[in-house]
Amino acid sequence: MKNTPKNPALLVRISDDKAEDRAGVGRQEADTRALAVRLGWGTGEVFVENDTSAFKRRAVTLPDGSTGLRVFRPEFRRLLDAITVGQVDGLIAYHLDRVARDPRDLEDLIDAVELTRIPVDSVTGSLRLASDADITMARIGVAIANQSSRDASRRIRRKMDELAEAGTYSGGGARRYGYEPDGMTVRPDEAEVLRYAAHRVLEGASVTAVGRELDEQGHRPVKAQRWSSKTLGDQLRSARVAGLRVHRGEIVGEAAWPAILERDTWEQVLVALNSRRTYDNRRELAHWLGGLLFCDRCGHALQANFVREGVHRYWCHSGHRRGGCGRIAIQGEGAEREAERQVVEYLSRPDVAERLAEVTSRRGADRARTDLAADEHQLRDLSRMWAEKAITLDEYAEARKIIQARIDGAKAVQMAQVPEAARKVLAAADPAAAFRSLNPTRKRETARVLLASLGYKGWKVEPHDASKARRFDPSRMALMEVDR
CATH class of the missing domain: 3.40.50.1390 (Resolvase, N-terminal catalytic domain)
Known part of the structure; x- marks a missing residue:
């Protein structure tokens, strides 16, 4: 040495x-x-x-x-x-x-x-x-x-499981906005701020714009001097504000603390935020098919991508943290034209209102919520059985696949609550014309709901046929079913 x-x-x-x-x-x-x-x-x-x-x-x-x-x-x-x-x-x-x-x-x-x-x-x-x-x-x-x-980790996990099953607050970390340090008592002034923010988002305001309003009004988050779009968005997406208990990333039931937002309001806020998730820092979308087109090779959502002035495409982005394969792209204007044609065709069907009402009714949402809770409870029981070696890993994997598919389906129904723009389109004398007149954000919200009522989550984009000319081919777009 x-x-x-x-x-x-x-x-x-x-x-x-x-x-x-x-x-x-x-x-x-x-x-x-x-x-x-x-x-x-x-x-x-x-x-x-x-x-x-x-x-x-x-x-x-x-x-x-x-x-x-x-x-x-x-x-x-x-x-x-x-x-x-x-x-x-x-x-x-x-x-x-x-x-x-x-x-x-x-x-x-x-x-x-x-x-x-x-x-x-x-x-x-x-x-x-x-x-x-x-x-x-x-x-x-x-x-x-x-x-x-x-x-120590095993003991803590077991304690957290026990608290989650009871719906109680597990403590730890910074104080949650809207609640006192005990995690159970609502702070009335902060609760009103969250209700106001939710109301503004449902009116169509961006999270960034709402954050600026709160800054100007003198409202501050727990550990910062200004609201960022991420901080405010996370607050509004949090199941906690709807009185729901989350454990290991999943909603496991009703919480012991009171809700700040009504459940229906919170779910509508989720729809509004998720419909523009990639664009939180913009007032309005430029291209409306983001999140509705999916790669046929790897399943990732395609993203709008600038090509040159006046020209864009949708691409399976493979950059840092994007996770796509980078092998599928489709011409943007043509894809939007074809998607709009299909949506307008669906709007002209006489059964559209009935189908949409069934999927998005309170009764349908309540049923989906009940089914979702039951399936998530069964999934936890299944995990416990595997941990206790009551079933094999193959049995666990097969059963989990079936239950997870049902959960995904129930969540799709929950997320299909009708936004205001879709209601206006359906109530219009000419729904097709009303849809065409929407701005990109409202057009995507409406298309997402209409597709969900058919059992679809968007369009799968297939690879370009190298034997064909390099021009837009609508046959590459196929409706993609929600996993069930």
Whole structure:
């Protein structure tokens, strides 16, 4: 090992900084600096992981393109790089479990230390990597710490399941807007703000515009000085404001706290927001088929894409975070013309009003809501049976596929509440002309509802036939059924 490091790294980490005052990492830094003085070492860069878990993993894309579960610790990875390239000549940490609770992280550190032969020490003496015995003890210590984290995680999950089943508030995190810190008591002034925002969205105002209004009126979110479109949009989409309990990303039933928005109002707000999700920062859509066209190859929604002045296309965007395959595109004006032709043709059918009323009636929505709750409850029971090894993984996967298809169908019915624009089209003396006169936003809202009443969610766009000329081909667009 190298002697008397002049530029050792100090690593400090705390998993949960509820007070957000960095006091935990501050105490660790003071202790690691004191140890460096006692050892006669210098002090180099401090690598700080505040409010960072060394146990929780997330799905990431690996260098070979596959997906795996990894602990996400950018500062720890930066430290390993600094060790490997010789930027630091030693390492001091507070304790072994501050450095690693995941065996893979420890092995990466061991590799870097054995490659560079830098000395490693810790305030508590629990981490040294100078010999095979030190390394073995570190591996045992991390295995024990990892098991401890797993035990704690299992107990917390079970407690969260219990609270979710009861519909009660689980606590933790920042105060929810509209509610007191107990999560159960409504703040009347903030509740009125959310009701006003929902009303403005249903009138057609963009989330960005509503946020500006709230800023001008002096209303502030919980942890910021101004409303962003994302913050306000998330507040209005939250099932909490409708008095619903969400657990692991799914609505599991009625909550114990009172609702701020009526259920029907909240669902209509979801329709309005979801119909313009990609365009939250615009007052109006430019092209109305976004979210109604889907790639035949990978299933992703196509997005409007500028080509040149006056020309656009819809493309399966493959850019960062888009997730598309990039292999399907269709000429925009032609696609909109064909989609409008099909919608107008449907509007001319004598049974359209009856079909739409059945799908979007309160009775239909209530039935869909009841079916959805029952299926989601069954899905939770199925997960529990698999966890308890009462069924095999194949049995679980097959049953889950069937139940999930029913859930998707019920959600499609719920999301098909008739927006104001669609009601006006249906009430018009000439529905086809009324539809053609709509702006892009209202046209998409109306088309989405009309398609849902037929059991469709949009159009699937098939690949271009290379043997044909490069011009718009309406046969590439086929109606796509809602999964059932």
